[in-house]
Amino acid sequence: MTALARRGDGGALADGLALLGRHLLRVRRAPGLFVLTQAMPLILLLFFGYVFGSALTLPGDGGYRSYLLPGLFTAVAAGGLMTGMMQAAQDAQRGVADRFRTLPISRAAVPLGQAAADVLVTAAGLIPLALVGWAVGWRVEAGAGPVLGAYGLLLLFRFATCWAGIHLGLLLRDEEAAAQLGSATFVLQLVSGAYVPTSGMTGWLRAVAEWNPLSAVAAACRGLFGGPAAGLADVPGAAWPMAHPVAASVGWSLVLLAVFVPSAVRRYARGGR
Structure with a gap:
């Protein structure tokens, strides 16, 4: 039985909130990873929007850049995989996780505090991207409710990917290995509908891309934000996640949480073994 079960959900939540400040202070003192992500x-946005954008013709005044922004928001949300992995591996390699395990706190507290802090930092980090996107032509044409829903969906997905990253970081227990694997996760963004419509991909690649969780999240955000790019995923032959992107995005997030929250807590409690 884990410490989470012994203390109960309330104890884990209270301990996690107590450690939230530690992770926020960590970002302040070592902002490199935050700045990078x-x-x-x-x-x-500047590279794809003005280099690739000149070769792609999409409807609307914003053109490709209006299509690209929700994909970049999704990339930020998926970045929880890299930050969670690197921070967890760093704590494990430097012995910080071992010191925390000696304290009378829930074993879920440290990863929970890390994931919660990551979501707060991401919520603030989405603002500069939205402002730059607005400056280059992206516009929101939906009401406040759908827009808040899109941001909530992004933060839920970030929370889920961060837990996946924490699990992998505790598994690797090596900063360098985590950094290399984190860089490789960029492939997940490329094989998705984040940057280009999946309808133009070849058969097998389109199937892979449309079942990629990032494609569903990007399509859901495009639909919730509104605008000319909102209906580009609704094409004949699209896979179920692309036809129901909001439901698929929530489903993918819940699946990731159901798998990686208990596995990350167990691995943390066992010291990564």
């Missing part, structure tokens, strides 16, 4: 979407 938040600056990269801005670079991709």
Whole structure:
């Protein structure tokens, strides 16, 4: 039985909130990873939006850049996989996790505090991307409710991917290995509908991309934000996640949480073994 079960959900939540400040302070003192993960979407916006955008014709005044912004929001949300992995591996390799295990707190507290802090930092980090996107032509044409729903969906997905990253980081227990694997996760963004419509992909690649969770989240955000790009995923032959992107996005997030929250807590409690 884990410490989470012994203390109950209330104890785990209270301990996790107590450790939330530690993880926020950690970002403040070592902002490199935060800057990297938040600056990269801005670079991709300027590069893809003006280099690839000149070769792609999509409807609407914003053109390709209006299509690209929700995909970049999704990339930020998926970045929880890399940050969760690197921070967990760092704590494990440097012995910080072992010291926390000696304290009389829930075994779920440290990963919960890390994931919660990551979501708060991401919520703030989405603002600069939205402002730059607005400056280059992206517009929101939906009401406040759908827009808040889109941001909530992004943060839910970030929370879920962060737990997946924490599990992998505790499994690797090595900062360098986590950094290399984290960089490789960029492939998940490329094989999805985040940057280009999946309808133009070849058969097998389209199937892989449309069942990629990032494709569903990006399509859901496009639909919730509104605008000309909202209906581009609704094409004949689209897989179920693309035809029902909001439901698929919530489903993918819940599946990730159901798998990786208990596995990350168990691995943390066993010291990564």
